Amino acid sequence: MRRLYLLSLAGLLLLCASLTSIGLSVQELQVDAGRSSADGRSISQLQARVLSLEAQMRTQPDWGAIARAVQPSIFTVATDHGLGSGWVARAGAGGSDVVTNFHVVAEAFNSGDAAIQLRQGDLTIEGSITQVRPSDDLAIIHIAERFPALQVAIVRPQLGDTVMAVGSPLGLGGSVSLGVVSGFRSVEGADFIQFSAAISPGNSGGPLLNSSGAVVAVSAAKFLGTGVEALSLAIPVQTICTMVGCKSPIARGAGIRP
DSSP: OHHHHHHHHHHHHHHHHHHHHHHHHHHHHHHHHHHHHHHHHHHHHHHHHHHHHHHHHHHSOOHHHHHHHHGGGEEEEEETTEEEEEEEEEEETTEEEEEEOHHHHHHHHHTTOOEEEEEETTEEEEEEEEEEEGGGTEEEEEESSOOOEEOBOSSOOOTTOEEEEEEOGGGOTTEEEEEEEEEEEEETTEEEEEEOSOOOTTOTTOEEEOTTSOEEEEEEEEOOSTTOOSOEEEEEHHHHHHHHOOOOOOSSSSSEEO
């Protein structure tokens, strides 16, 4: 009788061990299933994030493409007194009108010399000053050749918008720099757009472009002094349009019109 009891007890222990093993297996399956479910959610979230980033990349402006597209419309403005920049604002059968700052050509104009050289790479073109507006620091140079004219923005940029300055700092034609619109200022009664893109002597007269490649302003000046950085000023393009009759830009694109 004692032997039978022990055997029965042993059998009971074996049965309990089997049940415990089954219970552990079920728990492990449940844990694995939970992990699989969590992994599936993580993968789905990552996929959604990737799709979102790809969508954002498709909507981001291609500043490299914009820079390349506008190069044929931008010149180094050269006089016997210095260098500046200019861009084609209007073009037609009679040639092209190039916008620059008046201070770029002021000494030549005031000395009675209306002849100006426009340079683009190895190309040099003779132009002449046809309009000046010293109060707005603007001048128009006409050339007989026809180049593509840049589009202009319909409205002013917003604070914080990214912009690109293109011009000839120190005579280095076709240079570009990126920054943001950092303010709107009135200086000596004139309106300016403040921006942070780097400019140097020679940038004066060059266009400031938005993310569609349209001109929003003309680089004109910057603040100098100890500790002063990235404080540049540009003349809103709307002021220029009163001189050359700007046209509205296309909805999207690189800001070029024939």
